[in-house]
Amino acid sequence: MSNLRVIVVENDFNHFEALRNYLVAHEIDYQRYSTFETYLADHDQKYHILIADSTDILSKLPLNENESDKNYLTLYNCTYLIAYEYSNHHETLKKALHHGADDYVVFPIHHDLLFLKIHSHLRKITFLKSFYSTDQNTIVYNNMEIDPFSKQIYMNGDRMELTQSEFNILYTLAKKPNEVFSMEYLFQLITGQKSLGDYNALMTHVSRLRKKLALVDPSHHYIVTVRNQGYKFNAHKGISSPEDVKNMHL
Numbered sequence: 001m002s003n004l005r006v007i008v009v010e011n012d013f014n015h016f017e018a019l020r021n022y023l024v025a026h027e028i029d030y031q032r033y034s035t036f037e038t039y040l041a042d043h044d045q046k047y048h049i050l051i052a053d054s055t056d057i058l059s060k061l062p063l064n065e066n067e068s069d070k071n072y073l074t075l076y077n078c079t080y081l082i083a084y085e086y087s088n089h090h091e092t093l094k095k096a097l098h099h100g101a102d103d104y105v106v107f108p109i110h111h112d113l114l115f116l117k118i119h120s121h122l123r124k125i126t127f128l129k130s131f132y133s134t135d136q137n138t139i140v141y142n143n144m145e146i147d148p149f150s151k152q153i154y155m156n157g158d159r160m161e162l163t164q165s166e167f168n169i170l171y172t173l174a175k176k177p178n179e180v181f182s183m184e185y186l187f188q189l190i191t192g193q194k195s196l197g198d199y200n201a202l203m204t205h206v207s208r209l210r211k212k213l214a215l216v217d218p219s220h221h222y223i224v225t226v227r228n229q230g231y232k233f234n235a236h237k238g239i240s241s242p243e244d245v246k247n248m249h250l
Contacts, residue, residue, distance in 0.1 A: 004028075004079065004125060005030070005031055005049070006049045006051070007048050008031075009034075009036050019109070019115065039052075048078050048079065049118055050082065052084070053083070054096035055085075057081065057083050081100060081102050082105060082117065148171060153170065156216065161212070162212065163208075165190040169202075180229045180231070186231065
Protein backbone atom coordinates (compact mmCIF):
# COMPACT_ATOMS: atom_id res chain seq x y z
CA MET A 1 0.00 0.00 0.00
CA SER A 2 2.78 2.42 0.94
CA ASN A 3 6.38 2.46 2.11
CA LEU A 4 5.37 4.64 5.06
CA ARG A 5 5.92 3.32 8.55
CA VAL A 6 3.53 3.33 11.50
CA ILE A 7 5.22 4.11 14.81
CA VAL A 8 3.52 3.60 18.17
CA VAL A 9 4.91 5.01 21.41
CA GLU A 10 3.46 2.96 24.29
CA ASN A 11 4.93 1.15 27.30
CA ASP A 12 2.14 -1.45 27.41
CA PHE A 13 2.48 -3.69 24.34
CA ASN A 14 -0.97 -5.24 24.86
CA HIS A 15 -2.78 -2.03 23.94
CA PHE A 16 -1.57 -2.14 20.35
CA GLU A 17 -0.84 -5.82 19.76
CA ALA A 18 -3.96 -6.26 17.63
CA LEU A 19 -2.99 -3.22 15.56
CA ARG A 20 0.47 -4.65 15.02
CA ASN A 21 -1.09 -7.87 13.74
CA TYR A 22 -3.31 -5.89 11.35
CA LEU A 23 -0.38 -3.94 9.94
CA VAL A 24 1.89 -6.96 9.56
CA ALA A 25 -0.89 -8.85 7.77
CA HIS A 26 -1.24 -5.95 5.33
CA GLU A 27 2.53 -5.65 4.89
CA ILE A 28 2.74 -2.21 6.50
CA ASP A 29 5.94 -1.48 8.41
CA TYR A 30 5.33 -1.22 12.17
CA GLN A 31 7.65 -0.04 14.92
CA ARG A 32 7.11 0.46 18.63
CA TYR A 33 8.98 2.58 21.17
CA SER A 34 8.42 2.14 24.89
CA THR A 35 9.09 5.82 25.71
CA PHE A 36 8.70 9.11 23.88
CA GLU A 37 12.31 10.02 24.70
CA THR A 38 13.58 6.88 22.94
CA TYR A 39 11.50 7.74 19.88
CA LEU A 40 12.77 11.35 19.78
CA ALA A 41 16.37 10.14 20.09
CA ASP A 42 16.05 8.17 16.86
CA HIS A 43 16.67 10.88 14.24
CA ASP A 44 16.51 8.47 11.29
CA GLN A 45 12.71 8.17 11.34
CA LYS A 46 11.11 9.98 8.39
CA TYR A 47 7.64 10.34 6.88
CA HIS A 48 5.70 8.06 9.18
CA ILE A 49 2.39 7.90 11.00
CA LEU A 50 2.94 8.54 14.70
CA ILE A 51 0.56 7.27 17.40
CA ALA A 52 1.45 8.72 20.80
CA ASP A 53 0.04 9.63 24.19
CA SER A 54 -1.61 13.06 24.15
CA THR A 55 0.43 14.18 27.18
CA ASP A 56 3.69 13.32 25.39
CA ILE A 57 2.51 15.21 22.31
CA LEU A 58 1.62 18.29 24.33
CA SER A 59 5.01 18.25 26.04
CA LYS A 60 6.69 19.00 22.70
CA LEU A 61 4.11 21.02 20.78
CA PRO A 62 3.83 24.78 21.45
CA LEU A 63 1.07 25.79 23.84
CA ASN A 64 1.15 29.45 22.90
CA GLU A 65 -2.06 30.40 21.09
CA ASN A 66 -0.06 32.49 18.62
CA GLU A 67 1.93 29.41 17.63
CA SER A 68 -0.93 26.91 17.35
CA ASP A 69 -0.09 26.41 13.65
CA LYS A 70 3.43 25.19 14.49
CA ASN A 71 4.35 22.57 11.96
CA TYR A 72 4.85 19.37 13.97
CA LEU A 73 6.53 17.83 10.91
CA THR A 74 9.65 19.74 11.89
CA LEU A 75 9.51 18.13 15.34
CA TYR A 76 8.73 14.52 14.48
CA ASN A 77 9.10 14.11 10.68
CA CYS A 78 5.72 12.40 10.70
CA THR A 79 3.02 12.91 8.09
CA TYR A 80 0.12 12.12 10.42
CA LEU A 81 -0.15 12.44 14.20
CA ILE A 82 -2.71 10.44 16.19
CA ALA A 83 -3.16 11.13 19.90
CA TYR A 84 -4.47 8.47 22.27
CA GLU A 85 -5.92 8.71 25.75
CA TYR A 86 -8.36 7.06 28.09
CA SER A 87 -11.99 7.89 27.34
CA ASN A 88 -12.39 10.18 30.35
CA HIS A 89 -9.46 12.44 29.39
CA HIS A 90 -11.32 14.52 26.82
CA GLU A 91 -9.70 17.83 27.76
CA THR A 92 -6.19 16.51 27.16
CA LEU A 93 -7.23 15.11 23.78
CA LYS A 94 -8.84 18.40 22.79
CA LYS A 95 -5.63 20.27 23.64
CA ALA A 96 -3.55 17.81 21.63
CA LEU A 97 -5.84 18.25 18.61
CA HIS A 98 -5.81 22.02 18.94
CA HIS A 99 -2.03 22.14 19.07
CA GLY A 100 -1.11 19.85 16.20
CA ALA A 101 -2.53 16.32 16.37
CA ASP A 102 -4.52 15.26 13.30
CA ASP A 103 -6.74 12.63 14.92
CA TYR A 104 -7.31 10.67 18.11
CA VAL A 105 -8.30 7.29 19.57
CA VAL A 106 -9.40 6.39 23.09
CA PHE A 107 -8.88 3.33 25.29
CA PRO A 108 -10.26 0.75 24.98
CA ILE A 109 -9.18 0.96 21.35
CA HIS A 110 -11.40 -0.21 18.52
CA HIS A 111 -8.63 -1.63 16.37
CA ASP A 112 -10.74 -1.94 13.22
CA LEU A 113 -11.46 1.80 13.29
CA LEU A 114 -7.83 2.66 14.07
CA PHE A 115 -6.63 0.57 11.15
CA LEU A 116 -9.17 2.28 8.86
CA LYS A 117 -7.83 5.68 9.97
CA ILE A 118 -4.33 4.57 9.01
CA HIS A 119 -5.54 3.03 5.75
CA SER A 120 -7.34 6.26 4.84
CA HIS A 121 -4.24 8.37 5.49
CA LEU A 122 -1.98 6.06 3.48
CA ARG A 123 -4.44 6.22 0.59
CA LYS A 124 -4.33 10.03 0.73
CA ILE A 125 -0.53 10.04 0.91
CA THR A 126 -0.35 7.82 -2.18
CA PHE A 127 -2.57 10.26 -4.05
CA LEU A 128 -0.60 13.31 -2.89
CA LYS A 129 2.69 11.74 -3.93
CA SER A 130 1.32 11.20 -7.40
CA PHE A 131 -0.18 14.71 -7.52
CA TYR A 132 2.93 16.54 -6.38
CA SER A 133 5.27 14.49 -8.56
CA THR A 134 3.37 15.52 -11.68
CA ASP A 135 2.19 19.03 -10.80
CA GLN A 136 4.38 20.56 -8.14
CA ASN A 137 8.05 19.63 -8.13
CA THR A 138 10.60 20.71 -5.58
CA ILE A 139 11.58 24.37 -6.00
CA VAL A 140 15.31 25.08 -5.95
CA TYR A 141 16.65 28.63 -5.82
CA ASN A 142 20.32 29.22 -5.09
CA ASN A 143 20.82 27.74 -1.62
CA MET A 144 17.08 27.30 -0.95
CA GLU A 145 15.14 24.08 -1.55
CA ILE A 146 11.37 23.89 -1.02
CA ASP A 147 9.72 20.45 -0.89
CA PRO A 148 5.93 20.84 -1.32
CA PHE A 149 5.19 17.22 -0.40
CA SER A 150 6.89 17.11 3.00
CA LYS A 151 6.33 20.87 3.46
CA GLN A 152 9.95 21.38 4.37
CA ILE A 153 12.33 24.18 3.42
CA TYR A 154 16.10 23.71 3.42
CA MET A 155 18.68 26.48 3.39
CA ASN A 156 22.29 25.46 2.73
CA GLY A 157 21.17 21.88 3.27
CA ASP A 158 19.75 22.53 6.75
CA ARG A 159 16.03 22.34 7.47
CA MET A 160 14.39 25.56 8.59
CA GLU A 161 12.00 25.68 11.52
CA LEU A 162 8.94 27.34 9.98
CA THR A 163 5.31 27.41 11.05
CA GLN A 164 2.70 26.12 8.64
CA SER A 165 1.66 29.68 7.79
CA GLU A 166 5.25 30.73 7.11
CA PHE A 167 5.79 27.76 4.83
CA ASN A 168 2.57 28.44 2.91
CA ILE A 169 3.52 32.08 2.36
CA LEU A 170 7.04 31.36 1.16
CA TYR A 171 6.03 28.41 -1.03
CA THR A 172 3.19 30.38 -2.64
CA LEU A 173 5.48 33.31 -3.48
CA ALA A 174 8.42 31.17 -4.67
CA LYS A 175 6.20 29.04 -6.90
CA LYS A 176 5.43 32.09 -9.05
CA PRO A 177 8.31 34.55 -8.49
CA ASN A 178 7.13 36.99 -11.17
CA GLU A 179 3.67 37.37 -9.69
CA VAL A 180 2.57 39.85 -7.02
CA PHE A 181 0.19 38.26 -4.50
CA SER A 182 -2.31 40.56 -2.86
CA MET A 183 -2.50 40.99 0.88
CA GLU A 184 -6.06 39.69 0.81
CA TYR A 185 -5.11 36.53 -1.08
CA LEU A 186 -2.28 35.69 1.31
CA PHE A 187 -4.38 36.55 4.36
CA GLN A 188 -7.09 34.12 3.27
CA LEU A 189 -4.42 31.54 2.42
CA ILE A 190 -3.14 31.37 6.00
CA THR A 191 -6.36 32.04 7.92
CA GLY A 192 -9.15 30.74 5.70
CA GLN A 193 -11.06 33.96 6.40
CA LYS A 194 -11.55 37.39 4.87
CA SER A 195 -9.38 40.11 6.35
CA LEU A 196 -11.99 42.89 6.64
CA GLY A 197 -9.10 45.25 5.93
CA ASP A 198 -6.94 44.15 8.87
CA TYR A 199 -3.70 42.51 7.65
CA ASN A 200 -1.76 42.61 10.92
CA ALA A 201 -1.72 38.81 11.25
CA LEU A 202 -0.28 38.41 7.75
CA MET A 203 2.33 41.13 8.26
CA THR A 204 3.41 39.50 11.52
CA HIS A 205 3.95 36.16 9.77
CA VAL A 206 5.88 37.82 6.94
CA SER A 207 8.05 39.74 9.40
CA ARG A 208 8.93 36.57 11.33
CA LEU A 209 9.61 34.71 8.09
CA ARG A 210 11.95 37.45 6.84
CA LYS A 211 13.89 37.36 10.11
CA LYS A 212 14.32 33.59 9.92
CA LEU A 213 15.55 33.80 6.33
CA ALA A 214 17.91 36.65 7.18
CA LEU A 215 19.52 34.59 9.94
CA VAL A 216 20.54 32.00 7.35
CA ASP A 217 21.15 34.25 4.34
CA PRO A 218 21.50 37.92 5.38
CA SER A 219 22.79 38.95 1.94
CA HIS A 220 19.54 38.30 0.11
CA HIS A 221 16.02 39.67 0.63
CA TYR A 222 13.66 36.93 -0.48
CA ILE A 223 10.31 38.65 0.11
CA VAL A 224 9.59 42.02 -1.49
CA THR A 225 6.79 44.35 -0.46
CA VAL A 226 5.05 45.85 -3.48
CA ARG A 227 3.44 49.06 -2.26
CA ASN A 228 -0.37 49.09 -2.35
CA GLN A 229 -0.38 45.61 -3.91
CA GLY A 230 1.11 42.88 -1.75
CA TYR A 231 4.20 40.67 -1.75
CA LYS A 232 6.35 38.86 -4.29
CA PHE A 233 9.35 36.55 -4.24
CA ASN A 234 12.68 38.22 -5.03
CA ALA A 235 14.30 36.08 -7.73
CA HIS A 236 16.92 38.71 -8.67
CA LYS A 237 20.28 37.33 -7.58
CA GLY A 238 22.11 40.64 -7.81
CA ILE A 239 19.83 42.45 -5.37
CA SER A 240 21.32 42.36 -1.89
CA SER A 241 20.25 45.48 -0.03
CA PRO A 242 16.93 47.02 1.05
CA GLU A 243 17.67 50.01 -1.20
CA ASP A 244 18.13 47.75 -4.22
CA VAL A 245 14.85 45.98 -3.45
CA LYS A 246 13.04 49.30 -3.04
CA ASN A 247 14.27 50.49 -6.42
CA MET A 248 13.36 47.31 -8.31
CA HIS A 249 11.27 47.67 -11.47
CA LEU A 250 8.09 45.81 -10.48
